[in-house]
Amino acid sequence: MLDLSVVENMLDSLGNRPPQVEPKTCLNNRHKDAGCRRCVDACPSTALSLNEVTGPTAGTTDVIVLDVEQCVGCGLCLRICPTNVFQQRSSPEIKLLDAFHNLRSSEPVELTCPQNEQPHRSRVPNSTVVGAPRCLSALSVPLLLALQKNSSALWLNDAVCESCPIGQTQPYIADSAIAANMILAAFGRPATLRTYTGDSEALGPPAERPVLSGEEPVYSRRDFFGSLGRLTRQAAVAVLSESLTLPEPGGPRPVDQRLPHQLPENRRQLLTALRALGAPTETQIDLHKISAATVLIDGDKCSACGLCARFCPTGALEFLSDESHFVINFLPAACVDCGICDLICPDDAVSFAYQNSIAPIIETEPGHLQAGNLVPCARCKQPVAGTPDTPVYCYVCSTPRPQEALLRSLPM
Numbered sequence: 418m419l420d421l422s423v424v425e426n427m428l429d430s431l432g433n434r435p436p437q438v439e440p441k442t443c444l445n446n447r448h449k450d451a452g453c454r455r456c457v458d459a460c461p462s463t464a465l466s467l468n469e470v471t472g473p474t475a476g477t478t479d480v481i482v483l484d485v486e487q488c489v490g491c492g493l494c495l496r497i498c499p500t501n502v503f504q505q506r507s508s509p510e511i512k513l514l515d516a517f518h519n520l521r522s523s524e525p526v527e528l529t530c531p532q533n534e535q536p537h538r539s540r541v542p543n544s545t546v547v548g549a550p551r552c553l554s555a556l557s558v559p560l561l562l563a564l565q566k567n568s569s570a571l572w573l574n575d576a577v578c579e580s581c582p583i584g585q586t587q588p589y590i591a592d593s594a595i596a597a598n599m600i601l602a603a604f605g606r607p608a609t610l611r612t613y614t615g616d617s618e619a620l621g622p623p624a625e626r627p628v629l630s631g632e633e634p635v636y637s638r639r640d641f642f643g644s645l646g647r648l649t650r651q652a653a654v655a656v657l658s659e660s661l662t663l664p665e666p667g668g669p670r671p672v673d674q675r676l677p678h679q680l681p682e683n684r685r686q687l688l689t690a691l692r693a694l695g696a697p698t699e700t701q702i703d704l705h706k707i708s709a710a711t712v713l714i715d716g717d718k719c720s721a722c723g724l725c726a727r728f729c730p731t732g733a734l735e736f737l738s739d740e741s742h743f744v745i746n747f748l749p750a751a752c753v754d755c756g757i758c759d760l761i762c763p764d765d766a767v768s769f770a771y772q773n774s775i776a777p778i779i780e781t782e783p784g785h786l787q788a789g790n791l792v793p794c795a796r797c798k799q800p801v802a803g804t805p806d807t808p809v810y811c812y813v814c815s816t817p818r819p820q821e822a823l824l825r826s827l828p829m
Contacts, residue, residue, distance in 0.1 A: 438502060462488060709772035
């Protein structure tokens with residue numbers, strides 16, 4: 418007999434409800450001092466908050482909480498969270514992408530939100546207007562890159578934000594357009610993403626334009642059944658993955674499994690979009706708007722504890738070792754600039770630099786960040802970075818114990 422919850426999940430996957438929250442993937446749950454507030458600060462309806470919860474081991478952890486009654490379903494949190502805490506099995510933007518695939522013209526396209534009371538009155542010359550299913554702030558950079566392929570220019574009508582109750586999302590709309598244009602420029606492509614507020618000089622007087630629904634795309638018979646098949650498969654996979662999940666075995670999990678590494682889906686989508694653009698023509702580009710960074714390790718300070726790689730949420734850092742050597746690898750494509758590796762390093766050996774090149778982000782293989790010899794700790798015999806015949810201590814043994822600190826503080 419099919420569980421009713423499974424049926425509800427399938428119905429949920431076909432609708433547009435508030436996102437589900439997976440607190441386990443939150444950076445604040447990964448490390449109590451992560452201090453990530455991207456979703457809370459961005460939420461236009463104050464539906465998101467961080468609640469302090471005291472853990473069973475030590476310290477206080479900030480847990481993300483969604484107030485469903487306050488949520489307006491704008492979708493901004495879905496794309497702004499670097500680790501996909503918020504999930505929606507079948508977002509309305511999937512239908513929007515289908516609508517763009519069926520456009521038969523290369524003329525400019527204007528995207529406007531449901532708050533626009535006169536979507537047919539467009540100021541973009543010779544354009545087709547497409548009504549987005551929700552706030553334009555839900556449009557991620559990879560989605561904008563995919564949408565712009567079918568038009569000579571993609572315009573985002575953010576002029577409506579001025580009178581919108583959640584109009585504070587407008588800077589996020591503008592940032593997405595800027596980031597998409599910078600990426601296109603890096604690959605030698607023209608900047609085709611434009612906004613009403615940022616490119617007002619190119620707008621004309623209001624004129625009647627045809628309006629297509631981004632929620633109800635116009636399909637041919639073949640297109641319809643193709644889209645229906647994709648939607649059915651997506652719903653089936655989501656439902657089966659939840660209903661057939663095996664229970665976790667009893668007992669404590671190994672240390673390496675307590676902090677799993679997972680590349681977020683929004684980063685996967687971005688990497689797919691970047692690699693589809695080919696080889697970049699510009700090497701220097703400002704990438705701060707897409708959460709990219711370069712990790713640096715001071716070899717003179719690093720003790721090869723491996724904590725940076727263990728706590729990295731995406732697997733951007735990898736620690737490998739044998740009895741006498743170690744290496745730390747770094748994959749820029751997976752780095753979401755969370756800073757946890759810097760927070761967790763007991764040797765103060767980790768630092769960051771802004772990633773200003775697109776080339777490392779499209780690489781599929783990690784590069785060596787740090788390597789060296791391993792020798793036994795002079796006190797506990799655990800492996801630690803050093804040279805033979807030179808006494809060294811691991812980060813635990815090199816930290817003064819409370820009793821030692823007290824003795825050192827006493828006057829001689």
